[in-house]
Amino acid sequence: MCRGSYLKAEGVEYKVGKFPFAANSRAKTNDDTDGLVKVLADKHTDRLLGAHIIGPGAGELINEAALAMEYGASCEDIARVCHAHPTCSEAFREANLAAFSGKAINFS
Template identity: 65%
Template sequence: GVKQDKLGRVEVDHKFATNVPGVFAIGDAINGPMLAHKAEEEGIACVENLAGKHGHVNYDAIPGVVYTYPEVASVGKTEEQLKEAGVKYNKGVFPFAANSRARAMIDSEGMVKILADAETDKILGIHIIGPNAGEMIAEGVLGMEYGASSEDIARTCHAHPTLSEAFKEAAMAAYSKPIHF
């Protein structure tokens, strides 16, 4: 039969193949967070591999969202993980209370936090608590997927007034160039 780990999850290789020839597994059946969007990425990668292409999933760029009030979204490393690994990092935080759109919506609880490598400025983690956090995290996922720095995000024009300006401002703060806070 198909080999499982101690927790009953199906064991797969980097191409999602099990120990049984012709049997593949993805999503909640294998190790990792039980997220529909993770399973979708794995499904696409698995089929690409079957078609002879190079399918892969960047597990460092899989976001998590908690649909509460306020919403919570994150991708990448936490400060605790970076400290534990001995990674030096810069932190940029921008509160929604200082964001024009959030104030106009009367929904200004929370903040955007960006963690970037202290030497390279590469984004290592993003954490958002506040309005539309689940939507806003996509910009961070895209940035992390392509190796963006906090300066890359900070120098990208963001429409005004939008919640996404808080993302830009947090990126600016991560490399010590904040404007509005």
């Protein structure tokens, strides 16, 4: 069962933020744009509840999600942290920004 299905089954109200690697500068530079980052956050507290990362460097990006979840970070917290440019980690920031504010900076 995926995290979203689990949250629905438990009656947790959540919001979703997504950002495709097709809009990420590093992924475009490396011609490796398949995939996306999707985050799930509590609708009321903005706390990060889960993340799906499919694409370039996913195994190296998931640690940021795990750290944020362990310490109760909100999507706003993550969005406010500087992420170097151009890096694939910006996609994680952008997905959290989309969940927090409703819109990523570099994707419409």
